[in-house]
Amino acid sequence: MIEVQNVAYTYADGTKAVNDVSMTFPEQGIFAVMGLSGSGKTTLLNCIARFLSPKQGEIILDGQDIQEMKEIDFRQQVGVVFQHLNLFPHMNVLENMMLALERVQGKTKAAAKAESLEMLERLNIAELAQSYPAQVSGGQAQRVAIARGLALKPKFMLLDEPTSALDAATTSDFARWLRELQAFTSFIIVTHDLPFAEQTAEQGVFMESGQVQERGTLAEVLKNIDRC
Amino acid sequence: MHYARIIITLTLAFLTLAGPWPATAEEEFVTALTGKFPPFSYYDKQGNLAGFDVDVSREIAQRINQKSQIIATEWDGILAGLLAEKYDAIIGSMAITPVRQESVDFSTPYYHSGAQLFIHRDNPNKVYSISECNGLRIAVVLGETYQHFLEEKFPDVEVVTLKSGAEIFAMLEQKRITGFVTDRLVGAWQVKEAGRPFVSVGDMLYKERIGIPVRKDRPELLGQINKALAAMEDDGTMQRIHQRYFGLGKTSSSKLGTMEPSVIATKLLKGFAVSLGIAFAAILLGFALAVPCGLLLTFRHGSLKPIHFLIRAFVDFIRGTPVLIQLLFVWLGLGFAPFPAAILTLGICAMAYMAEVVRAGLMSVDPGQDLGAKALGLSPVDRFRFVVWPQAFRIAIPPLMNCVVSLIKDTALVSIISIPELIREAQSIISVTFEPGLYYLIAGLMFFAVTFPLMKLSDRVERSIKAKGFAHD
């Protein structure tokens, strides 16, 4: 469980991107952080992923303040896929996945390879193993980036705008695919794509100007923001 | 990392091969000349040093019971080399002048000669003495006494300074200059032996006494040389050597104008091997230093800022000063032997340019790459080693290739510090065959044969990088 308690973040230029936000991400399922562009979603995600330190408040992972965790422990429990994915262009998909297994988890090359292939197989993208990032489509790249994060078996996966490179048709496919992955980990998806959130998440929040506007089940949240 | 080990091993191997050079060991009498001043010094058919000065050098060495070692070096740095203890003496037809006597001691003169004006026998300008040469182009070898003499006594003559006699003779044959001033004996010998279409006109401009300079702190050596010279004069040895080169009739028709093709080929190939060897060692040294320096150049803020500034200043300084000056500074100023001086200087110079390329390569890697690697839990070292550096390096390959090509070309400069690389070997061939057009063209083509594939390779790498979508922007 991740608890976000009264978190605020202000950029150096004075922009109050996140302003006293609290929310709880459950151990299981898919949680959506929604909001219009500029509402502070990415900033919040960067705080949860420890790339930014909140100026106020705490983020607690299973009873422990994330600021006090060791880098290596934290990274293995919370995975992140950025909006731009940041796949390594000089490595093929398999090598992209194996790198952290070998260098961070200390697995042998053979073990890392076997595990990566197995993960690709289970995610139905085994045919991409030998491809380079520049050779795969936007939707495939999104799946590869998620597979790379999942290979480390984190408790939580944060996804920033996972549908930004997808069209409407592939978005539904992707949503279905993502729902099947709930067995591996729990997801926190940050998105302004409400239909996509509706297709995937059970619960969520809707942010506006750095604050939580609505919270609850997806249906409730969507109903309430429609009303305003 | 085994790269580092390979680089260090190769560099050390090269330095070992290069040294000890020159060996100023007790029992060796090391003397310098240019090898480009026939008949006093030149390369014979077999590509060996020969000439009046060479014979005198060997004779003196024998008489003072030392082994003779002769170094061929450039005239314009020859005195500096003596002062920097690169050799014991210069036996290279140096005139005794008060200015030179301020810095070195001269032996008694071992021959007398004088400055003479030579012109083309067609005499298009109709001049019959130096005083009629106002406004006309008269050539001298850079750094020779004739240059100062003309500039002082005949300020209206347009003095053209060239690197060697061979260039001057070629220029006059093409009538691109009106004439040249050189040693009377040298000029006369050119006309006689090489059948040059030149004639001497007017009186000798002045007479010169030719002596052997040694450093002022070697009076005992000077004494020995003077004693040997006196003995050579007394027993007729000097006369015999003189006869060998200036006797009546042709000395030996094979002495000049020809060199065995196999000797020429060997000299060119050996010279080029030296050029490439120096380039290779310098590139390895330069690259090994460029990676850490380039990385430090990206840290403009934070705790490494002072180091960043130091490297920045050093790199800018190296890039903003002529390589030639750096080379002479390391050789004469810091007193390095020629090969280490060449490798160190060109290596540092390559470092400066490559560090800039490495910095640019690192900066052009999307910062998201490092972030993405951090999100996977990779350590800073692993992030650099596996994610950022491989991409930066691929981006940097084309400009690095350019550095490599420049550096290979820059090895031509090290001829100035008396390293027998391609240009120097070409010059020594030209001083015998008098075919500057042909041999400079061949030397140029040899460089091109190496640099052209590198340039093509760099184009190909550049295209493949673009296709793979590295580098943001």
Ligand SMILES: Nc1ncnc2c1ncn2[C@@H]1O[C@H](COP(=O)(O)OP(=O)(O)OP(=O)(O)O)[C@@H](O)[C@H]1O
């Ligand atoms: N590095 C930064 N420096 C200053 N202000 C920033 C920075 N990054 C974001 N902001 C500002 O903070 C606010 C929130 O930005 P954020 O990127 O968190 O929003 P978002 O909800 O993710 O938007 P989008 O849907 O467009 O991705 C915006 O007003 C933005 O302009």
Ligand SMILES: [Mg+2]
């Ligand atoms: Mg965002």
